Amino acid sequence: MATANPLPTLDVAEPRFMPESKAEQLHQTLERHRGDRLLVILQDFPDPDALSSAWAFKLIAQTYRIDCDLAYAGTLSHQENIALVKLTNLPAQRWTPQSLKERDWSLYKGCVFVDTQGDTSQLTNLVVEAEIPVVAIFDHHNGETDLAVEFLDLRPQVRATATILTQYLQAGLLVFDADSHAHVKCATALMHGLRSDTQNLQLAREDDFQAAAYLSRFYDAQLLGAILQSSRSKRVMDVIERSLRNRAVQNNFCVAGVGYLRYEDRDAIPQAADFLVTEENVHTALVYGIVHDEDEQIELVVGSLRTSKLTLDPDEFLKEAFGQDSRGRFFGGGRAQAGGFEIPVGFLSGNNDQSDFARLKWETFDTRIKQKLQDLVNPSSPLQS
Numbered sequence: 001m002a003t004a005n006p007l008p009t010l011d012v013a014e015p016r017f018m019p020e021s022k023a024e025q026l027h028q029t030l031e032r033h034r035g036d037r038l039l040v041i042l043q044d045f046p047d048p049d050a051l052s053s054a055w056a057f058k059l060i061a062q063t064y065r066i067d068c069d070l071a072y073a074g075t076l077s078h079q080e081n082i083a084l085v086k087l088t089n090l091p092a093q094r095w096t097p098q099s100l101k102e103r104d105w106s107l108y109k110g111c112v113f114v115d116t117q118g119d120t121s122q123l124t125n126l127v128v129e130a131e132i133p134v135v136a137i138f139d140h141h142n143g144e145t146d147l148a149v150e151f152l153d154l155r156p157q158v159r160a161t162a163t164i165l166t167q168y169l170q171a172g173l174l175v176f177d178a179d180s181h182a183h184v185k186c187a188t189a190l191m192h193g194l195r196s197d198t199q200n201l202q203l204a205r206e207d208d209f210q211a212a213a214y215l216s217r218f219y220d221a222q223l224l225g226a227i228l229q230s231s232r233s234k235r236v237m238d239v240i241e242r243s244l245r246n247r248a249v250q251n252n253f254c255v256a257g258v259g260y261l262r263y264e265d266r267d268a269i270p271q272a273a274d275f276l277v278t279e280e281n282v283h284t285a286l287v288y289g290i291v292h293d294e295d296e297q298i299e300l301v302v303g304s305l306r307t308s309k310l311t312l313d314p315d316e317f318l319k320e321a322f323g324q325d326s327r328g329r330f331f332g333g334g335r336a337q338a339g340g341f342e343i344p345v346g347f348l349s350g351n352n353d354q355s356d357f358a359r360l361k362w363e364t365f366d367t368r369i370k371q372k373l374q375d376l377v378n379p380s381s382p383l384q385s
């Protein structure tokens, strides 16, 4: 009888996605802040990745008797984000511009940035002014921060900040317990964050899958289903309709200006871009509008880019298209397959009751944005709507 050849032994080492020293370093940092109260700052329009990662940090910090307040200065505007916060009781607070004036900053011994390096939050300048030290930053966006920070975990190659925070759970900084309601809900939120930053795992890489595999032991699939089933408001549908009506398609780029929209509906812009990029022969969609905040009399041109073209880098594309302001800050930026931009309307803000003025203002911005995009979309002929 022939003896079967033994299976070859494969020399495959388990890949390590985070050096052990990183977990140790975070542990030391948290030890130094034992008993402190920290402010965790989210981007002004927090997404599921930011919300869930901040919550995971809060739970980790709790084991060091560190109390964290999670705050954002803008608004929650995507129906899924609202559902996420409501259904999981996610402990994030909206700090309105009025409430900022009365804040007692001295409560906080430090602050932490999650899924941002401070450039997407109005709170950053305030904590810098109040001289609150930056204890930690966890982020996966491109860029380099000029804030002095005690603990930095900045990994642009990782698809989601939720993956980064999950790695600290896996490293043992907090052991999730499947019987704890808070842990199950946080795991569900992290799963949602991870999925939404990776286009339902389509862009996920091995480390994201490993993190998702770990979360799968704890998360509540039914709860995640309920979050994802949240429906669009009529106003979001109206913005999508406007984007369809106004779109110009050229060279596989789809560009649509949607005019004015309210601050609370700002998230309709990325949702419209998500929709427009699904048209056949379109690989990249760019949607923008003027968002106005009536309380603050502030107006901003806000835009979103979505692309399925792997060779198009949204970060590079938007930086090249729109350039930077007088302080050297880029108007736009992005990550894999998605990006956004924000241009202050400044001196021209407000006075939209005067319909002629409002119309002229929109036409000016609309024309200028199309001019800026022209060379990148199709150098030989103008974009028209």
Ligand SMILES: [Mn+2]
Pocket (backbone or CB within 6 Å): 049, 050, 115, 140, 159, 160, 161, 197
């Ligand atoms: Mn993210």
